[in-house]
Amino acid sequence: MNDSVAITYSGQQVSVPKEVADFLEQDRKREQAQEKRDQRHLSRSEFETVLFCSDCVRRPVEDAVLRNLQLETLRKAVGDLGDQGRDLIQLRYGRGLTMEEIGTIYGVSKASVSKRLKKLHEQLRGSVS
Secondary structure (H helix, E strand, O other), rough: OOOOOEEEEEEEEEEEEHHHHHHHHHHHHHHHHHHHHHHHHHHHHHHHHHHOOOOOOOOHHHHHHHHHHOOOOOOHHHHHHHHHHHHHHHHHHHOOOHHHHHHHOOOOHHHHHHHHHHHHHHHHHHHHO
């Protein structure tokens, strides 16, 4: 059974599988332990520099895991659009066609294509948020 856990990331609540939350917690604890070791070996000025810059440090493992989860969610949402929706997304973003070119393929106006893509974006936004 794959339970989801809510975590706070960049000030927002994000739902992730429990295994991912556990991994991120272990990574956070490793970083804290390293920071404690570093504190014992730094001078006061060096320590203040580390503290001042600690907010600037990126967490590449956490960022990559959450980005991959977001991409996975988006892939699933695109898969649920139906054949025509997936085709429109593929033509517009995969092949880079203009709305006029897509309209020519489907025999509809540019405005019709634009309206349909807007609906697809709203549907995707609702699925991944």
